[in-house]
Amino acid sequence: MRLAVIGIGLMGGSLALSLKKKGIVSKVIGVDQNIDHQKQALQLGIVDEVMSLEDAIAASDIIALATPVNVAEKLLPTILNLVNKQVVFDLGSTKESIVNVANTHSNKGRFVPTHPMWGTEFSGPAAAQSDAFIDKATVICNKTQIDPDALLRIEQLYEQLGMHILYMDAIKHDIHVAYVSHISHITSFALANTVLEKEKESNAIFELASGGFESTVRLAKSNAEMWVPIFMQNKENVLDVLNEHISQLRKFKASLEKENPDYLLELIQNANKIKRILK
Amino acid sequence: MRLAVIGIGLMGGSLALSLKKKGIVSKVIGVDQNIDHQKQALQLGIVDEVMSLEDAIAASDIIALATPVNVAEKLLPTILNLVNKQVVFDLGSTKESIVNVANTHSNKGRFVPTHPMWGTEFSGPAAAQSDAFIDKATVICNKTQIDPDALLRIEQLYEQLGMHILYMDAIKHDIHVAYVSHISHITSFALANTVLEKEKESNAIFELASGGFESTVRLAKSNAEMWVPIFMQNKENVLDVLNEHISQLRKFKASLEKENPDYLLELIQNANKIKRILK
Secondary structure (H helix, E strand, C coil): CEEEEECCCHHHHHHHHHHHHCCCCCEEEEECCCHHHHHHHHHCCCCCEECCHHHHHHCCCEEEECCCHHHHHHHHHHHHHHCCCCEEEECCCCCHHHHHHHHCCCCHHHEEEEEECCCCCCCCHHHCCCCCCCCCEEEEECHHHCCHHHHHHHHHHHHHCCCEEEEECHHHHHHHHHHHHHHHHHHHHHHHHHHHHHCCCHHHHHHHCCHHHHHHHHHHHCCHHHHHHHHHHCHHHHHHHHHHHHHHHHHHHHHHHCCCHHHHHHHHHHHHHHHHCCC | CEEEEECCCHHHHHHHHHHHHCCCCCEEEEECCCHHHHHHHHHCCCCCEECCHHHHHHCCCEEEECCCHHHHHHHHHHHHHHCCCCEEEECCCCCHHHHHHHHCCCCHHHEEEEEECCCCCCCCHHHCCCCCCCCCEEEEECHHHCCHHHHHHHHHHHHHCCCEEEEECHHHHHHHHHHHHHHHHHHHHHHHHHHHHHCCCHHHHHHHCCHHHHHHHHHHHCCHHHHHHHHHHCHHHHHHHHHHHHHHHHHHHHHHHCCCHHHHHHHHHHHHHHHHCCC
């Protein structure tokens, strides 16, 4: 099976390495506008060859669309125009928007909208990992609109990678990821900006920061070009969660301003309930 | 050298295990109001014996005060009343308040205010780790007020554990930890409350949550009884940082509401500067 990866970054690169390692694909063709990324991907053995979009589609059986979500949305109609029996799937963090684009295309049955629930704060081909997806969840959206052979191929591919598949409506997916992923990134970005704004002695951060700080600020290193279109596409859901989050922070503020340790205790003990969900 | 640990939880337990493992102390005496914790600490080999506060002080050379910070502050005068040549040090996350308490006592030279920059979201003796402090920083505050022999003993103890010592004014310490530790915990608690409030399908959290969510919400499991007094003691600094944090989050909100991707990009790229500080 020959794979074309459009966008050879953290996600596309990790997919290529994982599929190669498992022997699921015999050849990986890379497509990327960034010449440095093309070279790195070749050097790192992530792709076997770099081609134009048209040539890559013609030379492959499955096509992974792993660009930032705004680019994926723009490329999808072009790709579906060129596709015959091939299967196209994306790995984007938002699903409603791209599903809407696919739905206007006559070849929509060849497109499988997916979202593997894995990532790191790093980006580019050098960040790709060959064991990225093992034991993780992946989402497939709106499965009834997909050609059965195309769906089966991508289901098998994710299962062979050791992932478990969750089927979900695209609209519901976007609501859920606002809670379990997008808001975490916003709080982390905002926390980094808070510390950079207020703590002028960066030596103090460097020397004093322990695991807790690292843990909550880690995501603030995440790639801006990737995250801006995610937040813009999922604006309504993200704003909804962000408003709730600001209102939760205001409760902490009120408990401190009013010197009310009982209220503060109540807020923290409620937060501790997350233990039931996250081990 | 015989060590008394007042409060056998995550911090006190880890200190006892670490000092035992390195052969720095020959005996550990535990003091704890919680009978379950006493039993666990004995069973886990964290302490060799459990005694009353008075007996423990009489039978030891160094005394580690590792209770929640409000309890430490209350116990310190009693401990300093009982101390003769022994050295007392605390491990609390706030320093100004306890230093002020010490300063009113004639035996203040025997007290070394410290803060090892290590912790986890877990609590109690079962959470203690014997390699907790290796390669971490520890803060010693207001060193000029400490008897030279007492200071030297605690410096040597931390160095033998593989820690590097930062000397800091207690007031400055409390400002810095508000940025590098306390705000991380508040955002994490508030994030947990946000998700618990808005996401009623906890199965979706469980199934979709990946590394990013886990990372930012991990601290929300932290012990409420430990953190309430920390936040209350460091109220002014925490409020200062919390206000800045809410204002930073409002910028993200504004960029989304105004559908301004350029502003959003600017905010995220600024947050990315944290890479210079955290590798």
